[in-house]
Amino acid sequence: MNLLEIRNLSVTYRSGADEVRAVDGIDLDVDTGEVVGLAGESGCGKSTLALAVAQLLPRGAQVSADRMQLGATDLLTVDDHGLRRLRWSRLSMVFQGAMNGFNPVMPVGAQIAEAIRTHRPDIGKREIRTRVAELLGEVGIAAGRAADYPHQFSGGMKQRAMIAMALACDPELVIADEPTTALDVMTQAQILELIRRLADELDLAMLVISHDLMVLGELCDRAAVMYAGRIVERGQADEVLTHTAVTGPAHPYTRQLLACFPQPGAGAASISGIPGSPPDLAHPPDGCRFCARCEVALPECAAEVPALRPVAAGTTHVAACHRVASDTTLALKVAR
Structure with missing residues (x-):
């Protein structure tokens, strides 16, 4: 409830x-x-x-x-x-x-x-x-x-x-x-x-x-990730905030944010930052607000606002990314 x-x-x-x-x-x-x-x-x-x-x-x-x-x-x-x-x-x-x-x-x-x-x-x-x-x-x-x-x-x-x-x-x-x-x-x-x-x-x-x-x-129990005023990913915490063989964060922002933290056993080079800065919300860009900082942006990302879509069939895990296909399958996993 x-x-x-x-x-x-x-x-x-x-x-x-x-x-x-x-x-x-x-x-x-x-x-x-x-x-x-x-x-x-x-x-x-x-x-x-x-x-x-x-x-x-x-x-x-x-x-x-x-x-x-x-x-x-x-x-x-x-x-x-x-x-x-x-x-x-x-x-x-x-x-x-x-x-x-x-x-x-x-x-x-x-x-x-x-x-x-x-x-x-x-x-x-x-x-x-x-x-x-x-x-x-x-x-x-x-x-x-x-x-x-x-x-x-x-x-x-x-x-x-x-x-x-x-x-x-x-x-x-x-x-x-x-x-x-x-x-x-x-x-x-x-x-x-x-x-x-x-x-x-x-x-x-x-x-x-x-x-x-x-x-x-x-x-x-559950987690949501915000970027520039919008939720870009939401689901069970173990799906959204951890890397596993089957599940894991589907939005590039969540993945890059996780990469800012040290991963156990990954060595000294395991930490990376996110280039660029968040957009000016007084004059937000068209399309995906993370597009300018995204490592895997598609041509449509700059013009079309992505909707929250299920990452896989039968899951409550959703992500607002054009790389998540509308047929509830992940079109392309972002490189881990």
Whole structure:
């Protein structure tokens, strides 16, 4: 069952005399109890999509969609009062830059308690203290640390505390925007294990946003890859984000993005970059937006916008590439 359902979502910002469509015609679903990853380079529209779902975009941003629903709630028409009731109680966020997301002059426990008190005013002080202790315990922080200030927490502990705050009112959907940014490798692994465990134990639906495909490959059930405001590939995480003999990423951008990360056993020459830069979304090119950077572009790529097509018959794995034939077979596998 789809908990979050998005159809044809677009977000436009005004930049001087130009309009920048940061998100352009996105379709995305997140099922109950499912972890979905959203990957792509910085500036591709991932965070804008997350803020559009939570209705937290800056003033002046224009949002349009055929449908954007959380359960039975229409997120496009809900009023301010409805949004206040929805946020944190049904939908919460772990914001990008969470390590700097706490008020430095308030104890961490008091900030988590404030979220509970705001959205559940009928709960007493003793119940709130108990709930804060439970939440900190769920993310591996001793209850006694609730009285500590943010500067007394390490980066990983701040991230855990931010996740605890996101869980404060038992939401149905948690959006985590770059939850492991600026953390060392060991702490990152711990945070990923924590997110996966909480999703399984609490039956949480989660949308995890990252530029790191290795993170999403380990954590997620399904994954989508964005480029220049559009989803270019979507499917099961093990199909989209790993190289195997039968399956693997079908879009050249996903393949080149994966090649930016070291492959175990591939030697020192296993890492490569993607030449060029993303297009100017104030004046996007015709056709495929990745065409100018693609190593295997066809003549039609410069003029015709590719649709998302199934990579193989009977699969939910789709890619927006002219090299994926419309008869649901892969016309030509991009060189690995």
